Amino acid sequence: MNKGLSPSRQMWNRVMTALVWASAVLVMVLVAGIIGMVLVRGIPHISWKFLSTTASVLKKTDGILPAILNTLYVIVLTLLIVLPLGVGAAVYLTEYASNRRLIEVIEFTNETLAGIPSIIYGLVGMLVFNQKLNLGGCLISGSLTLVIMVLPTIIRTTQESLKTVPQSYREGALGLGATKWHIVRTLVLPCSLDGIVSGCILAVGRIVGESAALLFTAGTGKVLASSIAKAYTSSGATLSVALYMTVSEDGDFAVGYAIAAVLMVLVLCLNGLAKLARKKLKRDM
Numbered sequence: 001m002n003k004g005l006s007p008s009r010q011m012w013n014r015v016m017t018a019l020v021w022a023s024a025v026l027v028m029v030l031v032a033g034i035i036g037m038v039l040v041r042g043i044p045h046i047s048w049k050f051l052s053t054t055a056s057v058l059k060k061t062d063g064i065l066p067a068i069l070n071t072l073y074v075i076v077l078t079l080l081i082v083l084p085l086g087v088g089a090a091v092y093l094t095e096y097a098s099n100r101r102l103i104e105v106i107e108f109t110n111e112t113l114a115g116i117p118s119i120i121y122g123l124v125g126m127l128v129f130n131q132k133l134n135l136g137g138c139l140i141s142g143s144l145t146l147v148i149m150v151l152p153t154i155i156r157t158t159q160e161s162l163k164t165v166p167q168s169y170r171e172g173a174l175g176l177g178a179t180k181w182h183i184v185r186t187l188v189l190p191c192s193l194d195g196i197v198s199g200c201i202l203a204v205g206r207i208v209g210e211s212a213a214l215l216f217t218a219g220t221g222k223v224l225a226s227s228i229a230k231a232y233t234s235s236g237a238t239l240s241v242a243l244y245m246t247v248s249e250d251g252d253f254a255v256g257y258a259i260a261a262v263l264m265v266l267v268l269c270l271n272g273l274a275k276l277a278r279k280k281l282k283r284d285m
Contacts, residue, residue, distance in 0.1 A: 035264065042261030045254050051262070055222045062246075062255045064262065066224045070139060070236040071266070073228065074218070075207050077143040078150065082203065085147070086154025087189075087196060093155075094162040095184055107159075114152035121149050122213035130217060137235045142218030146210060150203040157202065161195020162188060197278040204270050208263065211240040220245055239263045 053063030089106075097103050125145030126137075135141045165188050173183045189196075219235030222242070237245065239259055247256040 038257060038260045038264060041254075042257035042259075045258035046261060050258060054224050062252070064239065064242060064259055066222055067237055067239045067242040067259070068262070068266075069224070070218075070231065071208060071238040071240075073139055073231055073236075074143050074146065074214075074238055075204060075270070077140070077232070078146045078207050079200065079203065081143070082147045082151055082154055083200065086151050086199070087158050089151075090155050090158035090162060091184055091189075094159055095180070095188065110152045110155050113148075114156065117212075118149060118210060119212045119216075121145055122216035124148075125213060126216040137217065137219035139218050139232045139234070139236050142214045142238075143232075145213050145217045146207050149210070149213065150206050153202050153206065154199045157199030158192070158196050161192035161198075164195070165191045193278055197274055201271050201274050204274070205267060208238075208267050208270075209240055211238075211244045214238055214241050215244070239266070 049061065050063055051068070052065055053059075053061045054066055055062055055064070093103055093106060122145065125141060125148070129135045129141035129144050130137055169187055169191070170183055173187055178186075214237075218238065218241070220237045220241055221235035222237055223234070225231035225234055225236070239262065243256055243259040243263065246252050246259060
């Protein structure tokens with residue numbers, strides 16, 4: 001491979017290859033170390049009682065069932081709102097919009113929104129959803145705030161995935177008499193499904209790991225709601241918020257590591273379900 005190159009160039013290639021391998025090994029070691037430390041310190045404190053009860057001083061329990069349910073509620077509501085909005089916006093920008101100036105403005109705005117700190121989203125969400133719309137501190141307010149936060153990610157990943165579909169596919173379908181919407185629905189979207197699922201996985205990671213914005217909007221309640229509707233209209237702490245409250249206020253690092261381990265397992269399970277859904281959708285399409 002290096003034949004014909006000067007000795008200095010060959011040495012440069014070897015050095016750069018060694019740096020790339022060293023960087024890859026370093027990243028793998030760091031990731032494995034973080035995951036291993038959390039699992040080793042957290043798993044011994046996880047039990048069925050821990051997962052199926054609520055936190056109570058009188059009963060001397062540190063259960064996280066409300067936090068697990070609140071996290072799932074927030075994920076479901078946020079994705080139900082943000083996926084149609086994000087995918088629809090990406091389809092419009094890629095397939096329908098013709099004003100190049102307008103597209104550039106929207107893309108610049110989208111990139112700007114993606115870089116805003118989450119604490120700012122939390123403050124705006126509290127002022128708009130909690131106070132102006134009189135929703136109060138509840139999971140609906142938190143979910144709506146998260147929709148605004150993860151929308152740029154969904155739009156960007158979907159848009160880049162749509163751009164990878166060869167233009168010849170669209171031209172061939174148009175030549176056969178297919179309508180624009182038929183091409184998008186039966187050709188473009190199935191071909192870009194991998195990117196859409198990747199954006200969904202990134203969004204789930206952002207939702208599950210978010211705490212600052214939810215502290216302002218969803219609150220820190222640890223009470224198990226009597227119904228799903230009651231849960232959405234009540235203050236509730238997700239797993240990330242519960243982790244923050246447990247470590248920062250209670251100083252209980254053992255329970256904190258246990259919550260972190262549950263959080264990691266939950267994210268892995270959700271990512272696995274997303275990949276299974278992608279395979280099923282590909283077969284059906």
